Structures are given as structure tokens and as C-alpha cells.
Amino acid sequence: DAKTTQPPSMDCAEGRAANLPCNHSTISGNEYVYWYRQIHSQGPQYIIHGLKNNETNEMASLIITEDRKSSTLILPHATLRDTAVYYCIVSRNTNAGKSTFGDGTTLTVKP
Amino acid sequence: GAVVSQHPSWVICKSGTSVKIECRSLDFQATTMFWYRQFPKQSLMLMATSNEGSKATYEQGVEKDKFLINHASLTLSTLTVTSAHPEDSSFYICSARGGVGDWPYFGPGTRLLVL
Numbered sequence: 001d002a003k004t005t006q007p008p009s010m011d012c013a014e015g016r017a018a019n020l021p022c023n024h025s026t027i028s029g030n031e032y033v034y035w036y037r038q039i040h041s042q043g044p045q046y047i048i049h050g051l052k053n054n055e056t057n058e059m060a061s062l063i064i065t066e067d068r069k070s071s072t073l074i075l076p077h078a079t080l081r082d083t084a085v086y087y088c089i090v091s092r093n094t095n096a097g098k099s100t101f102g103d104g105t106t107l108t109v110k111p
Numbered sequence: 112g113a114v115v116s117q118h119p120s121w122v123i124c125k126s127g128t129s130v131k132i133e134c135r136s137l138d139f140q141a142t143t144m145f146w147y148r149q150f151p152k153q154s155l156m157l158m159a160t161s162n163e164g165s166k167a168t169y170e171q172g173v174e175k176d177k178f179l180i181n182h183a184s185l186t187l188s189t190l191t192v193t194s195a196h197p198e199d200s201s202f203y204i205c206s207a208r209g210g211v212g213d214w215p216y217f218g219p220g221t222r223l224l225v226l
Binding site for chain 2: 042045046
């Protein structure tokens with residue numbers, strides 16, 4: 001699976017959009033981009049995933065660049081409960097779950 | 112969304128004893144389950160992958176005789192930490208996947224403290 005690079009930490013004001021970047025320059029054509037988050041002392045929570053098109057669900061939007069070498073997770077209206085570590089993972093869907101979790105981005109939403 | 116549970120949520124045991132952790136998929140059949148370990152302020156580390164009815168595949172460096180994994184049914188996998196020692200104290204998390212191509216759902220984790 002391709003390696004990902006994320007900033008170690010980010011701050012965001014409550015109510016504003018949180019944009020979390022992820023670089024995955026070695027991504028292969030059949031690899032998906034998955035996003036999970038882990039709130040302190042809990043198991044990771046699935047957020048969203050995509051292959052090449054932008055995706056949106058009730059939690060977030062995923063923007064994947066045309067060359068697929070990077071992506072951005074957008075939380076449109078961050079709340080204090082969105083404070084967590086966000087992990088970007090690249091994996092073939094047949095390998096989903098077996099992938100390496102990097103260090104992620106610690107997002108702190110501030111009032 | 113799909114629900115994965117773990118039991119117990121936390122356990123304290125004496126050094127040398129064995130501890131069993133259960134992972135259940137509550138509303139779907141999990142053909143594959145994964146076990147992770149997470150030390151404080153670190154990321155998740157995959158320990159092993161188990162498919163229902165077959166032997167688990169362990170990641171490099173994980174002792175299969177120490178961390179026994181059983182995936183006897185499509186809704187239950189167990190991780191047994193045998194002869195636990197203080198260095199085994201960690202947060203153990205499972206995830207379950209319904210089928211190839213499905214994204215996995217994670218359990219809430221089990222915190223193990225070995226005294």
C-alpha cells in the first residue's frame with residue numbers, strides 16, 4: 001500500500017470548515033483513499049473513502065486531486081466533538097483493514 | 112452503520128495470567144477481522160488478520176504463540192494474550208469487514224493493564 005504524509009497537527013475554530021490534507025504521491029491506480037478518525041481512547045471511526053471522484057456524505061467531503069497524489073478531507077462546520085486524530089490511509093479495497101495507520105493529524109477544534 | 116463490539120472494555124490482570132478479548136460484529140457477518148495494538152501516544156499497529164474458519168496471519172514481529180487468535184464464527188473473533196506481562200499493557204482494537212472490498216468497522220477497544 002502507498003505511504004501517506006499528513007501534518008502532525010492542525011487547529012480549527014468551532015463552526016469553521018476544517019481542511020485536512022494528505023499526500024499520497026505513490027498511490028496506484030487501484031488504491032482507494034480512506035479516512036478514519038480516532039477520538040481519545042476510542043476505536044477509529046470510518047469517515048469516508050474514494051477512488052478518484054470527490055465524495056460527500058453526512059460527515060465530510062473528500063476532495064481528490066486529478067492526479068490522485070493528494071487529497072483533502074473537509075469537515076464543513078467543525079464542532080468541539082470533531083477534535084480527534086485523523087488518519088488518511090491508501091489501500092486496495094481488497095486490502096482494506098490490513099493497511100498501515102500512519103501518525104495522522106491531530107485536529108483540535110477551539111471555541 | 113455497522114456495529115462492532117469488544118468485551119471487556121478494560122481489564123486488569125496479574126503478570127503471568129492469560130486474558131481473552133472478544134470482538135463481535137453485531138449486525139453483519141465478518142469474513143475478516145483484524146487485531147491492532149496501540150501504545151500511548153502512538154498509532155495503531157496491525158497485529159494479525161483472521162479469516163473465519165482459518166488460521167490467523169500474523170504481522171512480522173508478533174508472536175503467534177503469545178497472541179492466540181480464534182475466528183470460529185462469522186460474528187466472533189477472540190484474542191487471547193497468554194502469560195501476560197506488563198509490557199503487554201496496551202489498547203487492543205479489533206476491526207471487522209463484511210466482505211472483500213468492504214471498508215472495515217472498528218470496535219471500541221479494550222484497555223489491558225498487566226500488573
